[in-house]
Each structure stands twice: as C-alpha cells, then as structure tokens.
Amino acid sequence: MAVATRLTWSEQKSLEKMLGNVSLRLLYKSSVHERDIRSMNEKCTRQGPTVTIIYVGNFVLGVFMLGDHPEEHNNFKTVNPSFYFSFQKNAITAMKTAVLETETKINSGQLVCYSSGQEVFSVHPGESSFSVDDSLRNTLGTYLRSGSKYSECEVFHVDGIEDDINYISKITGATKHRDSLLVELGTYKPCVDFVSEIRILLLGPIGSGKSSFINSVKSVFQGRLTRQARVGSDVTSITEQYRIYPIKDGRHGKYLPFRLCDSMGLHEKEGVGLCMEDIPYILKGCMPDRYQLNPSRPITLSHPNFIASPSLKDRIHCVAYVLDINSINDLSSKMVAKFQQIQKEVLSYDTACVLLLTKATNCGEFLQGNFSNMDKPMTFQSRIMDASKMLNIPIYNTFVAENYTSEWELDPIKDTQILFVLRQMLRVAEDFFEDLP
C-alpha cells in the first residue's frame, strides 16, 4: 500500500492552514509500517513537532505536539505542550479542540500524554488501540471508551513552525479570540445615544499605512482580503481624496456604528501631501466624503458639498496618528514639528487621540498566551517610547499593528491584533464624549 495519508487533499490543506500555514509530511503509517511502538519511534523521533492522527471509523482524532516525539529509552516524562483536535470526516469545519500542558513518555509500548500527572491520552500501536480520559473526551466530543481500536494511525512531521513556546495557544487561542472580538464589535453601540456612529480619523506620513489599516479592518470583517482603499508606495500620496469609510459586518451584514476616515499622507514640505489648513475643517466635520484634496489649497466654504454647520456626529471623535514603527527615529525635525502642530490643533478641539505604529513584523510576539493584553516586545520598546514622547500620547494609548499588505490570506493572529486596536480606538473615542461639557 502506498505511504499516503487517509486525509483528503482538502482536509490536509485545512489542517495545514489551521496550524499556521505549515506543511504536513507523513512519517509513519500503521497499516504500512509495523504496528509496534518501536517502528513508530524509529521513524518519528527527533523530527521536531509532530501531529499524530488516529482514525476510528468516520472519526478523526489528532494530537499536535510541539516538542519531539518521545524517545523509547527515556525513563522520564518530557514537557511537551500539545493540542488535541477531532472532527468527523467531511466535516472538518466543525472541528473541536483542546489545549493542554502535557508531558509525554513512552510507557510499556504506548505513547502516553500526561496532564498534571494524570494520563489523558495514549496510543498503543501494538494493539491498535487508544484511550482518552473523560474530560478530554467530553471536550472533543468522542464517545468512545478507553481501549477502543482504531483503524489507522499516522504520524506527520510539521514543517514551518517557529520555535516558540506560545505557539500552540496562539494558534488555538487566536481564532477564538478573534471571533469573540468580532462579536463584540459587531454588537458595539456608542455609549452615548446622541451620536449614532463614531468617527476615527487616520493621520500620518505618506506611506505609513493608513489606507492599509482600513483595508485590513474591512478584510477581517469580510473574512477575505479586500482592497477598497487604494494602496501602494510612491513618493506622493496614493490617497488623494478624503474618504469616510463605513465598515460592514460580514459581506452582507449591516453597517457598523463607526467610520474610518482616510486622508492624504503628510509630508514635511509645504505644498506636498495633506494641506495643514485642511485639518481643522476635517476635525470639525466640514469636509465631505470624497472631497478631492489639494496639497496647496485647503477646502473653502464655496465648495458645493462643504458642510457649513457640522453636528456632533460629523465631527472627528478620535484621531489616530499612524506611523511606521521602523522609521520613527528617521523622521525629520520638520515632520516632527508638523506633528506637534497638528497635535496642538487636535487637542484644542478636545478630540481624543491614539498612536498606531505600523509595519511591526512578527506581531505574534506581542500577544501573550492568554490574549488579555497586548504586551509590547522588547525590540520595539524604545521606539514606542520615543513615538509616544514625541506626540505626547500616553503609552496606554499607543498600539502596534501589522497591516495586511502582502499576504495571500487572513491569519487569525493578525486579525485579533487588528480588531484589538480598533476596539481600543473606540474606547478612547468614547472618552471624548465623557469629557464634553
């Protein structure tokens, strides 16, 4: 029989995607190689992270182990963070998972996983049987008794995982966290009833990632990469119009009660990039959607769509300064002066503000295992401090994000981070209302 997995091509692809766009390579297959622990070990030890899958009828039960497959001669348990998953064949989308801090060991011909000293899962290749403890069985939805036989056992090597102790919780936690943020934002309502939607303005140098951030937010809500706001890199700003983008919850969903406002990028020279005199009009809410921005001339009252008496809902409630985290220290003094001038203006309108630092690679580092906090990584600490000082924005209102720019598909870790930043922006904007007379 060929050494090929029982998973279908698309099941394998789904699994690979879920594990973080990895590649699975089959090492051991019980029906082809010998059914004993020694054969399994010969082929699977020292290969790095593995996925062990057992097939019981139509049911697939698997365990991903971050550490090496345990060695037979070790008399001790080795720490091996793992996560368990199960699904019915042809229904991989309804997969159940469980994460455990486990230790693994080979014990009397069985591969055994212990959690807190208790045996939770074991595979006995010699007898083609497995066992799962009660609590795990309940989580995974399997109703099989211990000692049940499986028809096949396969072990795969997992290619493409960064060596990271938080990897598992990130992978399983990210999707859950993202989904709960989506629900929270999908049911968001401004805390005050006299404003039906929150307006957030993105301001920053040319190419800093304002339009990309908007596309990223839209993409996460739509569940696919979309590029409504045109992006790219050029010497002059790609964005040439002032845009007030609504965000829909899902492709056919309702519009959410917040709008992201995009503008031309800032440039240190006068007459290039966003005209400084336009900013007060934008903040007050006088500038209409799709106004063609002119770098050398601000909008005037004579413009046909100029909003002469903007109401509270037309105003900008929160300004997000968007800066490329990698070039914070390269900003010219003229640019810094411009920012400080803008910040003065913004504060004079009592508008809340936050700082968003973009193009931070490996944003995954920022997320702690339990996702309750966005911890800032050491590598960026100093830059974050510098940026926050420069604009006089407190650290707790400074966020780091990585936009979708050159990816093929969405990634739950990035999604979570983008939604988290958006939610914080909304919270800060609400503070603005609290401060109103």
Add this chain to the structure above:
Amino acid sequence: MAVATRLTAMQEKKLQNYFGGKRFTLLYKASVHEFSGSNCLKRCCGQGPTLMVIYGGCYVWGAYIRENYKRDDTVPVVLFAFQENEISECDVGAHSPSFFLYEYSVSCSNSLWFLLNLREKKATVSLDTAKKLGLPQDQPISLEECEVFRCEDLLDKRTMKGITQLHERLLHDMKTYSPYGGLVHQIRILLLGPTGAGKSSFFNSVKSVFRGHVTHQALVGSDTTGVSDKSIYFLSLALQIHFFLFLINNHIRGAWVFNSTKPITPVHSNYIDNPLLKDRIHCVALVFDINSVEHLSRDMMAKIKKIRRELIKCGVAHVVLLTHVDSMDLISRGDLGDIYKCMLVKPKLETVHRELGFALSDILVVSNYTSEWELDPVKDVLILSALGQMLWAADDFLEDLPPEETGRYLMIINCGILYRVLHFI
C-alpha cells in the same frame, strides 16, 4: 538542529523534475538522526520510493530507489550526480540497501558497485561510475551530510481527487455569483497588455472552462486602435462577463477613456459623457507573460505605473494576470496544483509586487489553453480562481461607488474624478 534540506531551491526542483514530477519529504538527515547506516535504514525502509542525497565538498550526488523496499530487499538503484547544475545518472543495477549501508566494506564483483559508510562518513563507488558521474577518482569520497527523501507524485490520485472537487466547487460558486448589491448584470473586464501576453487565450480559456470543452474562437481581428471587443460571455441568464482586450503598444498614439462604453481613440468621437454604471469597466486586468516580468523595459514599467495611478484615481479595481506559467523553465503540470507556493514562481510575484507596487494577493497566475484538446482540472482551477479574484475586485469597486451613482445609475457631473483621459506617448 532543524530537519531541513541542504538542497537549494533550484537543485530540489531539478531533482523533482528529473525523477518524474515528484514531491520530496525529508525522512532522514544524518546530522540530526546520527550518521549510522542502521538508523538510516530504520527511517527509510517501507516508505515507498526514496531519494538519497549525499553532500561532500562541492559534490552533490546520491541514489534513487524507485521501488519500496523492506529491510533486506534487493531493488534497482540509480546513482545520480549534479555536474554543473545538470543531473547525470548511472544505473548500478539491483542492490540491497541494507547491504550498501553496512558499516564495513565488502568487495563485490559487480563493476558498478557502490557503498556508503555513514559512520565513517565515507562513500565508495567504482571508478567507472565515478567517471560517469564526475565524482572524484580517489576513493573513498568523504561526505559531510546525507539526506533521504520519500518521493511522491505531485499529482497523485489523492491530489487529483481534491483538485477535481475544488474545481466543481469553484465552478458552482461562479455560476451562482451575483455582483454586489445586484447593481449590474454584466461585469465588464478590461484585459490590458502587450502583444502575446495572452489576453485572447485567457478569454478563450475562460470560455472553455464554462463550456466544458476547449474552444479556440477565431479572434476578431483588432482594428488599428488595437482594441478588440470580445463577445459577451454568459455565465448564467442573470450574469454575463464582457471582456475587452486592449493592447499596450509602443506605437499607439491616442487617448482612451476608462469609463466609456468602449476604449476609444480620437478617431472615435462618439464617447459618452456620462456613461451608465452598467457600461463602465468594473475591473482591469493587466496581462503579462510571466517570463517577461523581470525583463520589462523601463518605458513599459513607467507606462504601467502611470496606468495604475490613473486606475486608482478612477477608483477602478485592478489586478495583474501572469500567463504562460507552464512555459517557465522547470515548471511542469504537477506544479500547477500548488503554483503560488512554487519556489520558482514566488520570485516573479515578488518582482511584480516590488517593482510595480501591486499587492501580492492581486497578482494572479494562470496557464491558458493554447493547443490542447482536452480540459484539465488542474488548469481549470487556476483559471477559475483568477476569474473569481477579478469578480471580487469588481465587487469591491461596486461597493466603493458613491451612493448617488448606484441609486440613479448616472454620474454626477461635478465628480471630476469619474473620467480621465490617458495619453500614450
């Protein structure tokens, strides 16, 4: 140490192609799993066809065993070696892997013998074989590393089954697709690119995929403006796709409008001032032969960047379509199953992304039907996915339209951004 191969992308691809379109799975790596013949055997027997690669100094060579073997089986072995980036082979007849992996040398009367002593990091081949493969004549040859891979067909039964299912699903999605908000019933796509880029054959390929058989529609000759108007393609009664093909040609002089019923030149003076939404172009695809992306002239690149800025100004969605991927060196049908991850295609995508500024997810790769008679689901999947991306892009465009337009299907005259004239010099 990571269990990763020492082979370069090029070497790996060449080997994959040489041995019949295979995918490699690394099973054994001496520096990680111990330099021991018995360890190697334990990990590699019963794994199907295997490829052993030996690295010694500047030499990269090894053995290909095309049959499955158990511990003591005798199987045909073919030795190979890289000689100046090309592979040469030498058939050494039938051997038993457990024999040639033994740690002590045994003499053999066969003139084409080969022995591998992993523990002592030495390999021995007969002088004839060494000559044929360009290996050093003084024996034993020292080695630093040994890797063994399982070889699987790129398009094995399982993969083909998966691709066929995907094909059906994409076809179904396409047939039931309806544009955003039901705003239009005909999506108009402009294919723009140099001569020979593959615009007409892409159109024919799309048509073929939906027809269920290959059609090579005789091309309506393009007029002097270089515009050819393809007939409408029906997806369903509710939705049609209308393709326009336009040539980017150094010799064309003229002005044309993105938002009229048809790209025009000054010869045509009847352009429409306020084209209806249904008459506008909803998505532009810049079409290039994938082999040409690294050799685009500076002139052409400047033109493309200019077009892109105009497209952005008009708010028209745009993607890049790279064609003829199967004509690339070393790319075979087997690679089409996972082409975007292919190590030889990725650099081309990066080039377009970097030099022309398109987002990676906006760069599509296809292989058109040119001289085939039969449809191939592997090709169809690529074509359908590319078309799908164009439709999604058109959707984004429709969604981005100001409400006035969608409500009344007419443009407001003072939205000066709505039409632009582009001059080619």
